[in-house]
Amino acid sequence: xxxxxxxxxxxxxxxxxxxxxxxxxxxxxxxxxxxxxxxxxxxxxxxxxxxxxxxxxxxxxxxxxxxxxxxxxxxxxxxxxxxxxxxxxxx
Amino acid sequence: xxxxxxxxxxxxxxxxxxxxxxxxxxxxxxxxxxxxxxxxxxxxxxxxxxxxxxxxxxxxxxxxxxxxxxxxxxxxxxxxxxxxxxxxxxxxxxxxxxxxxxxxxxxxxxxxxxxxxxxxxxxxxxxxxxxxxxxxxxxxxxxxxxxxxxxxxxxxxxxxxxx
Numbered sequence: 001x002x003x004x005x006x007x008x009x010x011x012x013x014x015x016x017x018x019x020x021x022x023x024x025x026x027x028x029x030x031x032x033x034x035x036x037x038x039x040x041x042x043x044x045x046x047x048x049x050x051x052x053x054x055x056x057x058x059x060x061x062x063x064x065x066x067x068x069x070x071x072x073x074x075x076x077x078x079x080x081x082x083x084x085x086x087x088x089x090x091x
Numbered sequence: 092x093x094x095x096x097x098x099x100x101x102x103x104x105x106x107x108x109x110x111x112x113x114x115x116x117x118x119x120x121x122x123x124x125x126x127x128x129x130x131x132x133x134x135x136x137x138x139x140x141x142x143x144x145x146x147x148x149x150x151x152x153x154x155x156x157x158x159x160x161x162x163x164x165x166x167x168x169x170x171x172x173x174x175x176x177x178x179x180x181x182x183x184x185x186x187x188x189x190x191x192x193x194x195x196x197x198x199x200x201x202x203x204x205x206x207x208x209x210x211x212x213x214x215x216x217x218x219x220x221x222x223x224x225x226x227x228x229x230x231x232x233x234x235x236x237x238x239x240x241x242x243x244x245x246x247x248x249x250x251x252x253x254x
Contacts (some may be wrong), residue, residue, distance in 0.1 A: 003097040003140075009196035011104040011137065017189030018111035021151025027114055029169040034114045034127055037157045041107070041134040044150070048143040053201070061216045065225060067138065067146035068217070069232045071153040076232075076239035078157045083243030086167045 008049030017044030030085040033078055040074035092140075100140035107133025124162025131158065145217045165247065 019038030026032040044067035051063020094101070110130030117126050131154025138147035160166075221229045 002094070002108070003092050003100045005201050006196050006199070006227045008141065009101070009199070010193055011100075011108070013189055013192030013196060014104075014108055015111060016192065017136070017185050018115070020188055021182050021185035022111065022115045024185055025179070027171055029171050030167060031123060031161075032171075034123060034157075034161060037127065037154060037191060038111045038114065038130060041150070041154075044146065045134065045137050045141070048138055048141045052141045052143065061220055064138075064143045064217050065152055065220050065228075067143060067148040068221075069149040069228060071146070072232050073235055075153040075156045076236040078160055080238055080239040081241045082166065083246040084165075084179040085169050086165050086247060 005049055005053040009055070011044055012042045012046035012049065015039070015045060018042075030082060033081040033085075036077055036081075037071075037074040042068045044068075044070040096140045096142075099136060103133045103136025103140055105131075105133070107132070107137060120166045121162050124158045124160075127161050128158035131155065145214050157231065 009038060016039050019040075022035030022038060022075040024035075026080070029068045047066040047070070049063070049064040052063065054063075110126050110128075110133055110230035115129060115159050117123055131150065134154065135147045135151045138144070138150055165182060
């Protein structure tokens with residue numbers, strides 16, 4: 001059994017699509033925010049996979065770096081969104 | 092990728108995608124937070140099987156934070172005014188997005204290369220990249236985190252003051 005770049009990109013595409021599905025499907029806007037970390041996670045997996053299987057020439061840890069930054073950005077955006085949602089309903 | 096890593100990769104993929112679908116269909120903030128945690132655990136497993144240990148550690152903390160935010164008592168529901176037909180169209184569009192991305196991955200002409208090995212974590216090389224070569228991107232994300240934390244604190248304090 002083995003997994004290559006195509007498998008990684010398939011999983012990444014599925015994660016992005018599931019995140020988009022969550023964002024489109026949920027009636028509650030705050031719950032729709034949960035699609036954001038899934039989409040960012042899918043993009044991060046694609047970056048990490050492309051970096052893992054990359055040919056020589058680029059920096060081999062660039063994908064890990066972008067994945068880590070995407071995870072932090074997802075957390076920040078979720079925190080901001082949940083905070084704004086809490087503010088919106090208190091009035 | 093050897094068999095052990097491949098098995099870990101496919102199991103983690105199933106866990107992350109299953110968690111993502113649970114996020115879509117489970118009601119309630121507690122169960123939704125748990126589903127986000129499951130999906131995050133799957134994504135961390137994907138990073139680990141791709142030899143991206145540092146990204147996995149960062150993602151572990153971030154997805155745990157996301158799960159706590161979705162399960163927290165401060166969570167408030169905001170119902171959308173979008174009609175059900177538009178939501179269904181969005182769901183179909185998400186399926187179309189997957190079809191396009193999967194087709195691009197399937198038809199892509201990728202070169203085969205020997206994978207790198209920087210150890211389990213590889214934090215030294217990533218640290219050099221984050222704080223030397225790509226310092227601007229790191230600072231941009233740091234600014235985003237600062238704005239998000241200050242904004243979230245401001246709106247929470249403003250809501251408490253309004254009570």
